[in-house]
Amino acid sequence: MDSFQNKSIIISRKPSKDSEGYGVQIALFGDNNPHLKGKVPFKVLEYNHIEKVRIKKLENVSYYTAGNDIVINDLVELNIGLEEGIITLTGKQEF
Numbered sequence: 018m019d020s021f022q023n024k025s026i027i028i029s030r031k032p033s034k035d036s037e038g039y040g041v042q043i044a045l046f047g048d049n050n051p052h053l054k055g056k057v058p059f060k061v062l063e064y065n066h067i068e069k070v071r072i073k074k075l076e077n078v079s080y081y082t083a084g085n086d087i088v089i090n091d092l093v094e095l096n097i098g099l100e101e102g103i104i105t106l107t108g109k110q111e112f
Contacts, residue, residue, distance in 0.1 A: 018098040025049050026095060028087040034065060041067045041104060043097065049090040052081065068102040077110055
């Protein structure tokens, strides 16, 4: 499991490079609501052949239909686990 200290993330679906299933991109930001501010992520993580993303024990999660993205704000710590095509996100938020 990888751990990161960041303020927010944007989770996006993308086609896999070899056309089998979908990939997931997780962009890490130092500010909340980066999609409203035109912020550039300080790190982008890309995963291929992902069946689903599980979000556990995080409360402030928004789904934006205009961009088909999920934004998670107020993060203090983010943990990303990957096992058999499933990404599990856990962490801590501070409101």
